[in-house]
Amino acid sequence: MDFSKAAVAGVDLSVSLLTGCAPQSSYSPAERQAAVAELLADKTPPQPAYTAPVCYSSPQCGAMWSEALVQLESLSRMRIQTATDSFAQTYRAVGYNTQSGRIRKIPQPDGSTIIDAEFFCDYCGSLSNEARVLFASSVMAAGYGFDTPGHSVPPAKTAATPAQSADDYRKAFGSPAQ
CATH class of the missing domain: 3.30.310.80 (Kinase associated domain 1, KA1)
Incomplete structure (x- = not known):
């Protein structure tokens, strides 16, 4: 059932409860009941997958x-x-x-x-x-970083020192204006 049918059934139900009279609807009572049940259903998010280490x-x-x-x-x-x-x-x-x-x-x-x-x-x-x-x-x-035969792990990237970063900046953009 799509959302529009569920919304119409929910509105129909709300109108009938507020006014005390049954609205004229093209949906059967079974369709309205199914739409209300779908709206009220417990919709829990999917569980994350577990992979053992x-x-x-x-x-x-x-x-x-x-x-x-x-x-x-x-x-x-x-x-x-x-x-x-x-x-x-x-x-x-x-x-x-x-x-x-x-x-x-x-x-x-x-x-x-x-x-x-x-x-x-x-x-x-x-x-x-x-x-x-x-x-x-x-x-x-x-367990990351252990080099094991047949299951090597790439080395971790090392952070650049501030001096390396400054030199790289100068090479790319020139010396800063003084």
Whole structure:
């Protein structure tokens, strides 16, 4: 149903409620009811996609696992109950709008390791999925810059010093007038 039909049905409904009489309309009662239901439907935005972070070397996995532990506690706002070199979980969430979580390392046949996260929350809507997406983003950032065989990362750009910037400016635009 397009928006114009929904708007007409909504106006028809408003007029009938305000005036106490049924307006003359070309839309059937079923069409008006469907239009009102569409307007009142809960329209939640799509959830961001979650991609579990992957590490490829021991130093990279160590850095990413350290960040994973920090993010587990930070995003769940619960203290860590159990932590090993491949698994960690927080205490169980209590009350409304609190969540618990767990993370684990999952070795892959190609030698890489997935660092997966799960967050659990009652009555939080999409908060658990959003926490997973934030978790993945932070953990992947912690692993950036490690050069691993077959998975090299381009070097980060270094910022120019003020002297370099001034020299570049002079070359491009000439010396400033004095």
